[in-house]
Amino acid sequence: MPDEIKAEVRGQLSTNYNLEDLDEESLTYVNRLFAERYKQWKSDLHHHFQAYDDPQVALQEGCSKELEGREDSWEWLCAHFQAPEFVVFFLIIFV
Incomplete structure (x- = not known):
């Protein structure tokens, strides 16, 4: 997950949660959870994008x-899903 996304999410969560005083183990867990959720969210949006025949x-x-x-954000994701680097990565990993 890009650092700028981590910082944005952490900033939004800090409204309701204190993430400043976490020990190293808890911070590692939270970062892993962020990364997993972000990856799933992006995957869900990619499936949504693929449901259309025309980009x-x-x-x-x-x-x-x-x-x-x-x-x-949707415009950025649509461009990202069509970028040659993403297409090649997707084909290598999922096809």
Whole structure:
């Protein structure tokens, strides 16, 4: 998970949770949990993107409900899912 995403999520969670005083073991667990959840969330959005036959239709009409109001994130993900690096990685790992 990119460090900027970690920082953003941690900042949002710090509104309700104190993450500053965690011991090393707990922090490792929280970071692993963040990474697993982020990976699953991104995978779910990739499946949603793949449900459309045309990437342009996915971009224009496919924004997931959880990203409403954050269409710029959907645009970024659509571009990411079409990037040659991601496509090659996906084909190597999942096909």
